[in-house]
Amino acid sequence: MPDFLPLAEAVRQNLHDGDAVAFEGFTHLIPHAAAHEAMRQGFRDLTLIRMTPDLVYDQMIGLGMAKKVIFSYAGNPGVGLLRRLRDAVEHEFPHAIELEEHSHAAMANAYEAGAAGLPFAVFRGYAGAGLAAVNPHIKTITCPFTGEALAAVPALRPDVSFIHAQKANRAGDVLIEGIIGIQKEAVLAAKRSVVTVEEIVDNFDGVHPNTCVLPRFAVGAIAVVPGGAHPSYAHGYYARDNRSYLDWDQIAADRGTFDAWMRANVFDVGPEVFAERVKELRHA
Amino acid sequence: MPDFTPDEMMTIAAARALSNDDVCFVGIGAPSAACNVARLTHAPDITLIYESGTIGTRPNVLPLSIGDGELCETAITTVSVPEMFRYWLQGGHVTVGFLGAAQLDRFGNINTTVIGDYHHPKTRLPGGGGAPEIASSCGEVFITLKQSKRGLVEKIDFFTSFGHGRGGDDRQRLGLKTKGPTLLITDLAIWKPDPASKEFTVTSLHEGVTRDAVQETCGWPVKFAATLEQTPPPTPLELNTLRDLKARTAKAHGQAA
Numbered sequence: 001m002p003d004f005l006p007l008a009e010a011v012r013q014n015l016h017d018g019d020a021v022a023f024e025g026f027t028h029l030i031p032h033a034a035a036h037e038a039m040r041q042g043f044r045d046l047t048l049i050r051m052t053p054d055l056v057y058d059q060m061i062g063l064g065m066a067k068k069v070i071f072s073y074a075g076n077p078g079v080g081l082l083r084r085l086r087d088a089v090e091h092e093f094p095h096a097i098e099l100e101e102h103s104h105a106a107m108a109n110a111y112e113a114g115a116a117g118l119p120f121a122v123f124r125g126y127a128g129a130g131l132a133a134v135n136p137h138i139k140t141i142t143c144p145f146t147g148e149a150l151a152a153v154p155a156l157r158p159d160v161s162f163i164h165a166q167k168a169n170r171a172g173d174v175l176i177e178g179i180i181g182i183q184k185e186a187v188l189a190a191k192r193s194v195v196t197v198e199e200i201v202d203n204f205d206g207v208h209p210n211t212c213v214l215p216r217f218a219v220g221a222i223a224v225v226p227g228g229a230h231p232s233y234a235h236g237y238y239a240r241d242n243r244s245y246l247d248w249d250q251i252a253a254d255r256g257t258f259d260a261w262m263r264a265n266v267f268d269v270g271p272e273v274f275a276e277r278v279k280e281l282r283h284a
Numbered sequence: 285m286p287d288f289t290p291d292e293m294m295t296i297a298a299a300r301a302l303s304n305d306d307v308c309f310v311g312i313g314a315p316s317a318a319c320n321v322a323r324l325t326h327a328p329d330i331t332l333i334y335e336s337g338t339i340g341t342r343p344n345v346l347p348l349s350i351g352d353g354e355l356c357e358t359a360i361t362t363v364s365v366p367e368m369f370r371y372w373l374q375g376g377h378v379t380v381g382f383l384g385a386a387q388l389d390r391f392g393n394i395n396t397t398v399i400g401d402y403h404h405p406k407t408r409l410p411g412g413g414g415a416p417e418i419a420s421s422c423g424e425v426f427i428t429l430k431q432s433k434r435g436l437v438e439k440i441d442f443f444t445s446f447g448h449g450r451g452g453d454d455r456q457r458l459g460l461k462t463k464g465p466t467l468l469i470t471d472l473a474i475w476k477p478d479p480a481s482k483e484f485t486v487t488s489l490h491e492g493v494t495r496d497a498v499q500e501t502c503g504w505p506v507k508f509a510a511t512l513e514q515t516p517p518p519t520p521l522e523l524n525t526l527r528d529l530k531a532r533t534a535k536a537h538g539q540a541a
Binding site: 026027028029038051052071072073074075077078079081082085086090101103104107108109111113124125126127128129130131134148168178179180181182184185212233235239240242243245246 | 312313335336337338347348349350351353354355356357362363364365366368369370373393402403404405407408409410411412413414416417418420442443444445446449454455458459460470527534537
């Protein structure tokens with residue numbers, strides 16, 4: 001049975017300086033509110049794990065919270081580059097960060113291996129790809145049955161994973177639907193987990209039997225944050241705020257603009273602002 | 285002057301390369317526009333797959349990201365990301381991968397990772413995402429990008445995804461059984477790999493485009509096919525479909541059309 005906690009408490013109990021942490025979400029259901037809470041609490045030396053580190057990791061890197069990033073696509077989806085990440089990689093501002101770069105297939109397999117309790121993942125990948133030469137964690141393994149050379153990467157085992165989901169029931173089961181991404185694997189691979197949800201319902205009566213549900217015993221903590229994925233979206237609740245993704249390109253381009261935006265939109269506010277931000281994006 | 289832009293010709297020429305029977309792994313940007321124009325014109329039953337897990341999707345507007353909600357709402361089914369990469373891509377169900385590129389060389393090798401040295405880059409680009417395995421696991425790969433000397437280069441700075449390597453039978457020697465890049469569609473021309481050397485060779489020029497224009501926007505000495513065709517200009521249906529799609533998209537994403 002997970003703990004139902006206010007967001008600040010859920011983050012405080014589960015995230016620590018130096019942790020390897022995943023704030024997962026594949027375009028959909030990105031846990032922005034949880035990430036902003038982690039920024040307010042000011043953690044340091046984090047290893048940030050995510051297939052698609054977008055705005056939230058750009059923000060954390062810009063704030064100097066990241067020691068290392070394990071990732072497979074560091075872009076602002078559909079818009080362009082991540083300018084705070086670029087500043088860190090190209091100019092070591094605010095400080096240098098270590099990159100462990102993979103392909104999507106590798107990261108997906110690595111999370112799955114973590115969830116399955118295996119030490120590494122094996123897949124057919126990285127053929128002729130330059131990453132194998134610059135990332136020492138990418139190895140080749142020979143199939144003991146066919147002799148085929150296959151790619152191997154270490155399993156991902158975050159200290160803690162944060163995800164956002166549509167809803168939980170009072171027993172603590174968590175329902176995710178739509179583009180389910182890698183969230184189930186990220187939670188099951190992690191030592192601890194925190195799930196923010198749009199709402200708590202009495203029960204999941206009438207839910208399709210194959211709906212993606214994380215049962216209560218697999219979830220560490222649940223915090224209710226309506227709108228908590230904004231500017232990402234929650235299928236069935238509110239649409240993606242594409243305008244915010246386009247705007248981020250300008251905000252992150254300049255160190256001063258970034259600082260001012262972070263102060264006004266993260267440090268001077270609390271998780272309750274997310275409900276307001278999605279008001280106009282809710283489906284009629 | 286023709287009444288269409290080079291960009292429109294590029295998207296439409298790329299759309300024509302897809303068939304109703306294709307199962308296509310769609311990259312964002314220019315490939316996404318081409319794939320949806322194909323679906324809205326001559327290939328209504330084409331299966332479009334985006335790496336967010338949406339299979340058989342039929343968006344009414346072009347998604348800004350690979351995971352926009354409409355991709356899921358209009359899909360036959362939506363699967364998890366590991367399932368997408370393991371069962372559907374690695375499992376061999378995808379006939380065509382459609383990729384863009386920041387840098388491309390004459391053998392169809394693509395760089396979207398860095399400009400400059402990997403460890404001390406001049407420009408850090410987003411990286412490969414799904415591309416390394418799209419390039420190796422799809423039956424064949426189509427590439428689309430606008431020509432420029434920055435884009436079509438003698439030597440790419442990083443091998444994000446492998447095309448034909450240094451040409452010839454490089455793919456087979458790596459153990460790859462898929463065809464790799466078989467088509468390059470730019471804003472000026474259609475290119476296909478030479479059967480032996482695998483070097484991209486111009487096979488068709490778009491209307492109004494000269495050989496010089498192709499060479500001036502390419503960083504390597506361009507080879508032209510012995511019989512050079514001219515790409516048929518966009519039909520009114522193709523052009524209207526693309527323009528309507530772009531207008532709907534701009535409106536939906538809150539951008540000026």
